[in-house]
Amino acid sequence: MRLTDESPKAVVPEAAEQSLSERWRERLGGGWILLLLVVLLAVFTILRPAQFATPFNLSTLATDAAILLVVAIGQAFVIMTAGIDLSVGSVLVFSSVTSALTMLALSGESTATYGQTDASWGVIAIGLVVAVVSGLAWGLINGLLVSRTRIPALIVTLGTMGMALGAAQVITNGQDVRGIPALLVTWVGSGQLAGIPVLILVAVVVAVVAAVALNKTRFGTWTLATGSNEEAARRSGVKVRAQLLKVYALSGALAGLAGMMAIARFSTTTIGGHTQDNLATISAVVLGGTSLFGGVGTILGTVIGVFIPVILLNGFIILGIPPFWQTIAMGAVLVVAVYIDQMKRKKKTLS
């Protein structure tokens, strides 16, 4: 809210001498979400060692998080510019539909095909390009509208959320595309490289590239600068409009990639699903310490923020805790996260 009285992160000097309580507060503010993750892992491991802490469970846990993680990284960049992208779930569905239909058409099978097709890697590569480009296209629409018009990002992406899902339903007549290349499902969806599921590897690569882009490139600096204070950024030479366009395009493209991952994983499009992906990624990003008001954020935090609900769900089911409690716990964790975020910001503004 108080965008004006906020000092950019980089110029806040490290206090020379801190009291013990101040230090603890900073620690809680900085690494508390990681502590929470470690505590959750430890608690579930102690309570159900032979069930929770198995290689099978930990690897399916990470696979469950992989698709959401790719989407959440795009969302993180958007939120760092003080924007928001509600369209990610619908864009994911749209991209998976265009990609699946393209691959089905190229493999020469009818649209009524149920089960897996024998499409080649070449067809799959084209499918991947179609998925990413479809996502990118929606991202560009979002970016253009956000940066060129005075329509708030919330409204722009709420609009494209409906449009992308509706378009996916129009193209498919609401019927999920069932014929997915067997190679994609076997080698990517449930395949492993060196014992690690391929979907996790994809997510790791995306996260590492994103972390480098955020911390080591002008793209990252400009993203944070735009979110920290748009006017100040503009005056110091940041091309704010172009930056916003790029950030929303990135979010769209990553949702498109996630769409490809989703068809590999589920071996079908999931038009009826992904309705909560936007809120799930926003909570993950906020849990990870990225401020909804922009200018502050980390990729590691986002990764942890994605894992916390996934681990909570998994652990609660293994412990046999009724499903409703998971929803309550997640909501509570989110509120506490934002409270701590506010505490951090208050402290920084004061110093």
Added chain:
Amino acid sequence: MKHRSIIVLVGIAALSLTACTTTAGDGGSPTGGATGGGRSGDNTNVALVLGTSGSPFYEAMACGAKAEAEKLGLTLEVSAAAQFAADAQVPVVNAVTASKPAVAAVVPTDAQALQAPLESLVQTGAKLITVDQTLADPSIVDSAIVTDNVEGGKMAAQEINTLIGGQGKVLVVTQPPGSTAQDQRVEGFETELATYPGIEYLGPQYASNDPQKVSQIITATLSAHPDLAAVFATNDQGAIGAITGLQQANKTGEVKLVAYDAATAEVDGLKNGAIQALIAQNPNEEGVVAMQTAKALIDGEEVEKDIVTDLVVVRAGENDKADKYEYKANC
């Protein structure tokens, strides 16, 4: 800044430590397969994965299963995702697989997307029962408990034909295509309706578990077709919306309403004249049968590959019957 990186480092160290211990822990008990952690003796753990949490239908199924499991001496754990969607349910199924039950009874929310996760479940040695919905390749399923949705759709068409005397316009409100059960209800309904020459079929309208949207569909259809004779709602959310829409247009009772399911709101509608007939399933009984099948599988007995549970028509005035079949989560 400095402090933060230290915390992160410590965290990563702690994390990798946890990872190490977990691997070691698992290596230490290679026999862990059938018996769950901290539990000894024969594995009588049964998991029930519902289609979604908070639905009266699935809660009633859970109630039936819980009561029967207690009777049979099974340890039952019920879980569900917050939405009826494959992407939400797959993590739940994976967690159930990790908890190593002897038998899992699952309502697969998508015939194809749940195939691979359920195959991993079966590979751990667990027996698999599907309930209410089915899989694309049922060869991994030990027993499938199903209702005949096509037959249910036909029953609805027959009721409507009787109610409107074989004459008039008929509308269907259902979920968008993709849910096998709902699609089959519409299919059965359309097949049967086509045999009645006096009926004009207006086709299906889609609303995804959204009574508000169904209500709008009803009022809009009434504007276009004031002589609408009957509506078939393929589930409880559709019925709730249809009741509201008909009330708003002041057409309650005049336009006949036949609805699938027997949720509390639908039973109330039947009693106060808003609904003329319900096609009721018996989720409580499906839960009971699932547990009996699970028990038989644990005991190594033969089970039937397909078990069809019954459907009943509840007509206006049959209040006792309505109470009997009402989807109640009373446990």
